[in-house]
Amino acid sequence: MIVALVLLLIGAPQGAPQGVPLHGDALARRTQEIASGLRCPVCQGLSIADSPSEMAVNMKTEVHSMLERGYTREQIETYFVHSYGEFVLLQPRSPVIWILPIAALVFGIAIVAIMLRRLAAAPRTKKIDPDVARVRNLVKGTTS
Amino acid sequence: MNRFVLSTGAVITAALVTVLMAGLGRDPKHIDSPLVHQAAPAFALKTVGTGETVDIASFRGKPVVLNFWATWCGPCWEEHPVLNETARAHPEVQFLGVVFQDDEAKIQDFLRKRGSAYPTVIDDRGKTAIAYGVGGVPETFIIDAHGTIVAKHDGPITQEQLQSYLAEVLR
Numbered sequence: 560m561i562v563a564l565v566l567l568l569i570g571a572p573q574g575a576p577q578g579v580p581l582h583g584d585a586l587a588r589r590t591q592e593i594a595s596g597l598r599c600p601v602c603q604g605l606s607i608a609d610s611p612s613e614m615a616v617n618m619k620t621e622v623h624s625m626l627e628r629g630y631t632r633e634q635i636e637t638y639f640v641h642s643y644g645e646f647v648l649l650q651p652r653s654p655v656i657w658i659l660p661i662a663a664l665v666f667g668i669a670i671v672a673i674m675l676r677r678l679a680a681a682p683r684t685k686k687i688d689p690d691v692a693r694v695r696n697l698v699k700g701t702t703s
Numbered sequence: 704m705n706r707f708v709l710s711t712g713a714v715i716t717a718a719l720v721t722v723l724m725a726g727l728g729r730d731p732k733h734i735d736s737p738l739v740h741q742a743a744p745a746f747a748l749k750t751v752g753t754g755e756t757v758d759i760a761s762f763r764g765k766p767v768v769l770n771f772w773a774t775w776c777g778p779c780w781e782e783h784p785v786l787n788e789t790a791r792a793h794p795e796v797q798f799l800g801v802v803f804q805d806d807e808a809k810i811q812d813f814l815r816k817r818g819s820a821y822p823t824v825i826d827d828r829g830k831t832a833i834a835y836g837v838g839g840v841p842e843t844f845i846i847d848a849h850g851t852i853v854a855k856h857d858g859p860i861t862q863e864q865l866q867s868y869l870a871e872v873l874r
Contacts, residue, residue, distance in 0.1 A: 600838035613804045614838075617829035642744075642836035644737040674708055 573638040576629030590623045593632055597622070597639055598647050606649055736836055736855040743769070743846045744834040748824035751802065751810045757824050760850075762797045766872035767846040768865070770798070771832055773805045774813045776840045782859035783817055789865050790820040796869060799824065803832045803840075847872045 581589055594608035599615040607615040607622075618639070625635050639647045687695075738744070747758040759767070770786055772779035790798040798821035802810050807825060814823060826832055835844060838857075845854040845868040854868050 600836075614829065614832075617804075618833055620828060621830065621833055639833075641737065642834055643838070644735060644836070646735075670708070670711060 573625070573630060573634040573641075576625075576631075577634060578629050578631035580629040581626045586623065586626055589626050589632075590619065593622050593626070593635055594619045596636070596649050598643075598649050600643060600647065736852075738836060738844075738852050739855055741852055743767070743844065743850050743852050744831070746826075746831040746834065748801065748826055748831060751807060751814065751823045751825050757799065757822055759799070762799075763850055764848055765795065765797045766848050766869070767797045767799060767844075768869075769801060769835075769844040769846060770860075771801045771803065771826075771835065771837050771840050771842045771844075773802055773840045774809045775805065778859040779841045780817075782841055782861075785860060785862050785865060787818055787820045789862065789869070793869060793873075795873070797821070801826050801831055803827075803829045803837075845869075845872055 591608055595606045597607045597618065599605045599607045599610040599612060599618070601612050601614045602610045605615070607618045609615075622635055625638070630638075636648060636652075640652075645651050645653065743759060745758075745760060747756050747760075749755070750757055759769075768786070768790075770782075772783075786798060786800075790796070800819075800821065800823035802823060803826040805825070810823065810825065829837075835842075841859055843856040843860050843865075844852050845856070847853050853871055856864060856868070
C-alpha cells in the first residue's frame with residue numbers, strides 16, 4: 560500500500576508535497592486565492608472560485624485537498640497545467656504574453672518616429688506650374 | 704520610404720488577419736490537450752453495478768479507448784451505439800467508459816436500456832476527469848498498448864473517426 564502510494568506520488572506530475580499542510584482559515588483562504596487564478600474550463604472567462612458549475616466545484620475541491628496534503632501553489636498550478644495546458648491559468652506564466660504587446664508598441668512607435676524624421680529631413684521641393692514659372696521669370700526680367 | 708512603410712503595414716496586417724482567421728475557424732470550446740503523446744494518468748475507479756475496481760494500469764499491453772460521458776449529455780447518447788458496436792468488433796482493444804457528474808442509478812438504467820459492450824466506471828468527484836483535462840462530455844482518449852495517449856477527441860465520435868484512431872494504435 561505504501562509502495563503504491565509512493566509510486567503514485569513519484570508518477571504524479573506535481574511530485575511529492577513540498578510545502579506545509581494547511582488547515583482551518585489558512586486553508587480556506589489559500590484555496591480561494593489559488594482557485595481565483597485557475598480558469599473554469601466549461602465557463603466563459605470565469606475562475607473556478609467564481610463559477611458555480613460542478614466542474615469548477617470539483618477542481619476547487621482538488622485544490623483544497625492538495626493544499627491539505629502540503630502541496631505548494633506552484634505544484635498545484637503545475638498539476639492543472641499538465642492536464643489542461645497553460646489555458647487553465649488566468650494569468651499565464653509565459654512572459655511572452657506580456658512582452659509581445661509592449662514589443663509591438665515599441666516597434667510601432669519606432670516606425671512612426673523613423674517616418675517623421677525622414678519626412679522632416681526631405682527637401683521641400685514644390686512643383687511649380689510651368690506657365691506660372693514662365694510668368695515669374697518674365698516678371699523677374701522686367702524688374703531686374 | 705513609402706514603400707518601406709507600406710510593406711511593413713502589409714506584413715503586420717497580413718499576420719493579424721491570418722491569426723484572426725485561424726481563430727474564427729476554431730471551436731471555442733476546444734482545448735488542445737497537453738496530454739497527447741504523454742503517459743495516460745493513472746486511476747482506479749469502481750465499476751457501475753458491480754462495484755469492482757478497475758485499474759487503468761491493468762490494461763497495459765492493449766490499446767484503450769477511454770470515453771468520458773454522462774447520462775445527461777445528449778451527444779453521449781448519440782455516440783453510445785458507435786462505441787458499443789466498435790467494442791464488439793474489436794475485442795483486441797479495451798473500451799472503458801468513465802462517467803462523472805452523474806448518479807449511479809441513472810447510469811445503470813441507461814446501460815440497461817441501451818446495452819453496454821464494455822465496463823463503465825464512476826468518477827465520483829471528477830478527480831480522474833480533472834487529471835485528463837476533461838472540459839466537457841463526451842471526450843474520448845485513445846491510448847496505445849504502452850499506456851501513451853495518442854489522441855483526444857472532443858464531442859461525439861463517429862464510426863469513421865473511431866476507426867481512423869484505432870488504425871493508428873493497431874498498426
